[in-house]
Amino acid sequence: MRLSHAIQDYLKTIYALGVEGRPVSTTAIARRLGIAPASVTGMLQRMASMSPPLIHYRKRRGVTLTEEGERIALETLRHHRLLETYLVVNLGYSWDAVHEEACRLEHVISEDFERRIAEALGNPERDPHGDPIPTPDLTMPQSDSCPLASLQPPQRAVVRRVCNEEPPFLRHIARLGLKPGVRLEVLERSAFDHNLRLRLEGHEDELILGPAVTERIYVEVIS
Amino acid sequence: MRLSHAIQDYLKTIYALGVEGRPVSTTAIARRLGIAPASVTGMLQRMASMSPPLIHYRKRRGVTLTEEGERIALETLRHHRLLETYLVVNLGYSWDAVHEEACRLEHVISEDFERRIAEALGNPERDPHGDPIPTPDLTMPQSDSCPLASLQPPQRAVVRRVCNEEPPFLRHIARLGLKPGVRLEVLERSAFDHNLRLRLEGHEDELILGPAVTERIYVEVIS
DNA sequence: ATCTTAATTTAGGATATACTAAATACGTGT
DNA sequence: ACACGTATTTAGTATATCCTAAATTAAGAT
Ligand SMILES: [Mn+2]
Ligand SMILES: [Mn+2]
Ligand SMILES: [Mn+2]
Ligand SMILES: [Mn+2]
Numbered sequence: 131m132r133l134s135h136a137i138q139d140y141l142k143t144i145y146a147l148g149v150e151g152r153p154v155s156t157t158a159i160a161r162r163l164g165i166a167p168a169s170v171t172g173m174l175q176r177m178a179s180m181s182p183p184l185i186h187y188r189k190r191r192g193v194t195l196t197e198e199g200e201r202i203a204l205e206t207l208r209h210h211r212l213l214e215t216y217l218v219v220n221l222g223y224s225w226d227a228v229h230e231e232a233c234r235l236e237h238v239i240s241e242d243f244e245r246r247i248a249e250a251l252g253n254p255e256r257d258p259h260g261d262p263i264p265t266p267d268l269t270m271p272q273s274d275s276c277p278l279a280s281l282q283p284p285q286r287a288v289v290r291r292v293c294n295e296e297p298p299f300l301r302h303i304a305r306l307g308l309k310p311g312v313r314l315e316v317l318e319r320s321a322f323d324h325n326l327r328l329r330l331e332g333h334e335d336e337l338i339l340g341p342a343v344t345e346r347i348y349v350e351v352i353s
Numbered sequence: 354m355r356l357s358h359a360i361q362d363y364l365k366t367i368y369a370l371g372v373e374g375r376p377v378s379t380t381a382i383a384r385r386l387g388i389a390p391a392s393v394t395g396m397l398q399r400m401a402s403m404s405p406p407l408i409h410y411r412k413r414r415g416v417t418l419t420e421e422g423e424r425i426a427l428e429t430l431r432h433h434r435l436l437e438t439y440l441v442v443n444l445g446y447s448w449d450a451v452h453e454e455a456c457r458l459e460h461v462i463s464e465d466f467e468r469r470i471a472e473a474l475g476n477p478e479r480d481p482h483g484d485p486i487p488t489p490d491l492t493m494p495q496s497d498s499c500p501l502a503s504l505q506p507p508q509r510a511v512v513r514r515v516c517n518e519e520p521p522f523l524r525h526i527a528r529l530g531l532k533p534g535v536r537l538e539v540l541e542r543s544a545f546d547h548n549l550r551l552r553l554e555g556h557e558d559e560l561i562l563g564p565a566v567t568e569r570i571y572v573e574v575i576s
Numbered sequence: 577a578t579c580t581t582a583a584t585t586t587a588g589g590a591t592a593t594a595c596t597a598a599a600t601a602c603g604t605g606t
Numbered sequence: 607a608c609a610c611g612t613a614t615t616t617a618g619t620a621t622a623t624c625c626t627a628a629a630t631t632a633a634g635a636t
């Protein structure tokens with residue numbers, strides 16, 4: 131039974147919002163998808179009463195994914211992230227332009243297409259934004275990165291992941307040189323405004339970043 | 354105004370069935386799309402009353418494309434054929450497996466995606482089946498090929514185009530060595546059953562093909 | 577002219593997915 | 607216990623796309 135684009139996007143959204151198995155609220159889903167809350171309620175009720183059910187739904191308590199729902203969320207997410215990677219690596223897209231394209235393509239490619247691009251890319255583990263790509267058997271690789279915002283001087287770290295898909299944000303930090311794989315050293319953390327002063331490896335000049343940026347960038351601390 | 358997948362497929366179908374501007378019947382569209390005739394009537398009425406209208410619709414007389422309808426048909430067809438070519442050339446698909454995949458992807462790729470794969474392929478003029486690919490400004494390249502069935506011995510010709518998308522048919526003729534670009538010589542045409550005996554360039558043994566095959570293969574006669 | 581049949585359209589419905597407006601429940605502070 | 611504001615659900619619609627069954631039209635045969 132092939133599921134609709136709409137349902138696949140709901141599942142992806144619930145997966146993304148449901149950290150640590152906490153239930154996800156109707157409103158949160160509505161905001162993320164740009165849909166009226168009432169419409170989301172309707173869709174959640176339908177998804178909960180399919181067989182097999184895709185979500186556990188408790189009125190006014192929010193939803194969590196069933197095993198089946200999570201499987202499809204991961205399947206769709208694997209499509210999405212492989213596509214983003216393919217668009218950047220093989221078709222020369224810039225990393226701020228791939229999200230929209232992948233979000234349309236993810237719903238229509240076959241399993242064969244998925245296999246072929248994965249292979250062409252050498253079975254990558256992360257997409258251009260550093261997001262982990264679910265494995266072919268649909269488990270999500272765990273990564274132990276933390277927000278750049280949580281670092282203290284004089285810690286050193288590698289940028290792992292950028293958790294914000296908005297093209298202007300991505301263009302901004304790319305211009306600064308902040309991309310997955312880049313090493314950096316925290317020089318100072320200012321009180322109250324929590325700005326970070328830091329230097330990227332290979333760059334002379336220093337950077338000062340506010341929390342609006344540092345909370346969206348995940349890094350791995352270098353021992 | 355973005356048109357739906359369904360409408361794009363209707364337009365492609367009307368384009369394909371409407372040789373020389375002859376009106377296309379409801380039934381023909383229904384058969385080709387695997388949809389009930391009544392549903393087709395409904396859709397045709399809607400398409401005729403959009404602004405701008407996509408088709409000219411005369412009750413019980415069949416439909417023809419308007420300029421706008423033809424534009425979209427060619428746009429979709431360009432997507433389809435570029436995708437088929439890309440799948441074969443860059444992702445290693447076999448030519449009998451690309452149609453279905455392209456028929457889903459054609460509706461969701463952006464103009465940017467279209468440009469990029471066209472460029473990656475060197476702006477090809479034909480797809481893997483030899484079908485001409487509409488140019489970027491949406492004109493259909495004219496080709497002067499004729500059915501293999503119309504040849505007489507001892508004419509020689511180059512295979513140009515295979516006008517049948519069914520995978521078993523494509524696998525069959527590929528196994529025989531009949532692909533676009535292959536040269537051949539007609540040795541004999543038998544009366545009544547219209548079988549053709551012929552030899553492919555580079556092959557030792559001869560082939561005997563019935564009209565079910567030779568009417569679907571288009572060739573260009575070598576002077 | 578009328579009959580028969582095939583093609584087509586109309587009528588009535590179903591499903592998926594959205595919307596707005598109105599009703600209801602929940603949680604919090606009094 | 608209660609009232610208020612927010613989150614959520616219900617009710618009632620709308621649109622797109624399909625379906626089946628019944629009605630209508632056109633075209634050829636008698
Ligand atoms: Mn999507
Ligand atoms: Mn990503
Ligand atoms: Mn299609
Ligand atoms: Mn083709």
